[in-house]
Amino acid sequence: xxxxxxxxxxxxxxxxxxxxxxxxxxxxxxxxxxxxxxxxxxxxxxxxxxxxxxxxxxxxxxxxxxxxxxxxxxxxxxxxxxxxxxxxxxxxxxxxxxxxxxxxxxxxxxxxxxxxxxxxxxxxxxxxxxxxxxxxxxxxxxxxxxxxxxxxxxxxxxxxxxxxxxxxxxxxxxxxxxxxxxxxxxxxxxxxxxxxxxxxxxxxxxxxxxxxxxxxxxxxxxxxxxxxxxxxxxxxxxxxxxxxxxxxxxx
Amino acid sequence: xxxxxxxxxxxxxxxxxxxxxxxxxxxxxxxxxxxxxxxxxxxxxxxxxxxxxxxxxxxxxxxxxxxxxxxxxxxxxxxxxxxxxxxxxxxxxxxxxxxxxxxxxxxxxxxxxxxxxxxxxxxxxxxxxxxxxxxxxxxxxxxxxxxxxxxxxxxxxxxxxxxxxxxxxxxxxxxxxxxxxxxxxxxxxxxxxxxxxxxxxx
Numbered sequence: 001x002x003x004x005x006x007x008x009x010x011x012x013x014x015x016x017x018x019x020x021x022x023x024x025x026x027x028x029x030x031x032x033x034x035x036x037x038x039x040x041x042x043x044x045x046x047x048x049x050x051x052x053x054x055x056x057x058x059x060x061x062x063x064x065x066x067x068x069x070x071x072x073x074x075x076x077x078x079x080x081x082x083x084x085x086x087x088x089x090x091x092x093x094x095x096x097x098x099x100x101x102x103x104x105x106x107x108x109x110x111x112x113x114x115x116x117x118x119x120x121x122x123x124x125x126x127x128x129x130x131x132x133x134x135x136x137x138x139x140x141x142x143x144x145x146x147x148x149x150x151x152x153x154x155x156x157x158x159x160x161x162x163x164x165x166x167x168x169x170x171x172x173x174x175x176x177x178x179x180x181x182x183x184x185x186x187x188x189x190x191x192x193x194x195x196x197x198x199x200x201x202x203x204x205x206x207x208x209x210x211x212x213x214x215x216x217x218x219x220x221x222x223x224x225x226x227x228x229x230x231x232x233x234x235x236x237x238x239x240x241x242x243x244x245x246x247x248x249x250x251x
Numbered sequence: 252x253x254x255x256x257x258x259x260x261x262x263x264x265x266x267x268x269x270x271x272x273x274x275x276x277x278x279x280x281x282x283x284x285x286x287x288x289x290x291x292x293x294x295x296x297x298x299x300x301x302x303x304x305x306x307x308x309x310x311x312x313x314x315x316x317x318x319x320x321x322x323x324x325x326x327x328x329x330x331x332x333x334x335x336x337x338x339x340x341x342x343x344x345x346x347x348x349x350x351x352x353x354x355x356x357x358x359x360x361x362x363x364x365x366x367x368x369x370x371x372x373x374x375x376x377x378x379x380x381x382x383x384x385x386x387x388x389x390x391x392x393x394x395x396x397x398x399x400x401x402x403x404x405x406x407x408x409x410x411x412x413x414x415x416x417x418x419x420x421x422x423x424x425x426x427x428x429x430x431x432x433x434x435x436x437x438x439x440x441x442x443x444x445x446x447x448x449x450x451x452x453x
Contacts, residue, residue, distance in 0.1 A: 015285040016297035028300020036308045043312065047320035054327050056334060062327075069324045089317035097312055113301075116286045122302045126309070184286070 010191040014115055014184070032113040039100035039113075043093075068096065072237065079241035083248050090130065091244075094123065095237035102183060102229030106222065114232075115183040117176060124172035127240050131171075135247035146250050175239055182232050186225045193218045419443045 018025040019034050050065035058066055072092045076084045098114055105112025113119050135143045147164040148157055196214035201207050281288050288294040420436075420443045427434035 011284055012281070015281055016294055016301065018297065028297050029304065030297045030301055032297075032301050033304040033308070036305060040308055040312045040315075044315050044320065047316065047324065051320070051323050051327055054323075054330070056331055066324060066328065069321065069328070089321050090313060092321060093309065093313045093316045096316075097309060113305075116298070116301065118286065118298045118302050119305050122305045123309070126306075180286070184284075 008192055008195045010188045010195070013111075013187060013191055016116075031111045032116060032119070035101065035104055035111045035113050036097075039097060039104055042104075043096045043100055068092075072096075075237060076241055076244075079238060080245045080248060084241065084244060087130075087134075087241075087244050091237055091240055094127070094240060095233050098123070098179065098236050099230060099233035102233055103226075105183065105187065106225055106229065112183050112187060114179055115187055117180045120180040121172065121176035123179075123236070124176035127175065127243065128172040131240075131243045131247040134244065135250070138248060139250055143250065146246070171239075171243060175236065179232050179236055182228055186221070186228055190218060190221055190225065193221065416440075416443060416447060419447070 016030040016032055018029060019031050020029050023029070046061065046068075047065050050061035053059065053062060055062055069092070072095050073088060075095075076088045076091050080087065101112065101114040104110050105115065135146070147161050147168070149160070149164075152160055193214040197211045197218070200214065201211040203210065279292055281291055281294055285291075285294055286298075289298055420440045423443050424434045424436060424439045427439060
């Protein structure tokens, strides 16, 4: 799978394969879907089992659950303000879902569902629909004033309005491509260097010694990917919060 | 709440062995990025299905988080906040009590010290007054004694002085008698008296 002949196959890891046999195949239940369920199960287990003791002095798991809660809670209240509290469960679910998806993908044999543009765009589309609906619900027609900032000269409207609309519509695109590209790039690099380890390892006597280099690089990359996994979830969540702030306050 | 946790755990547990069941790639080779292979007979189907599953699964996650998980965390945090605030209030009350007791104690100490000083001052004054009264009484007695003694001295001197006149008159009479053979007692006494008066020794 890693190397067929002389070619390096770094992309086949992203192929979707059905699980649960014929039932899974018929409902399109792939290993990506299974990992989503796994992520949701782990998040739910962390939040429910972690908080089961309701201890005043938290244990490790409860401290983890509480710090995740407070981290996202601070993020939402700082970025959106007090009105943002309504959106806290959504941002929390989004952040944890992406974070667990990114982290799960770093385990051997696991699949990274955030490395699929369809998935990240699906999440970004949810965010986009949410911010648009919220903005329309709060501001009604005034929402369309968002595309033409107050005080700008009227004769600039033909330029400003299309630019603003394009920038607004590009939000879900940039949001989804950022996450997708980061995850794909990381996993492709891991795969490429892992293939180098195998290819170089087979080069006779010196092979194993040379193969140490890509191996060391891969170890560093895994640490880097851990950072990226957290960072991309954070970026997705904070951008969602900023968009929500725009939707609630209009600039 | 408990059964829901079990359901979630069961789903998670189900997902793990599913990975092992995952078959290798299908019959038709995938060209380019599998993420963009929407036209592929198998991959395209799974890509679309994956998005549908994403919406369902993310919806479930949102529901569980919003309905059960996050309110639970919130209640625990609120409980802790309330407890900490209660403890702080209690501690503050205890501190105030301690402060009050301390100030009371200090006031009592100050009062006791003032009382002691007043008592000392009163005792000193009294002792001084007594001493001065005694000294005055002694002085008065001594003065009386001195006066008495002076009076006695004056009396005895007067007596002696009056005796002196008689003695002087006797001596003068005797002298005059020896010299002249006879003396008039009355004349002699007069002479002696005038002489004494001239000398200022009546």
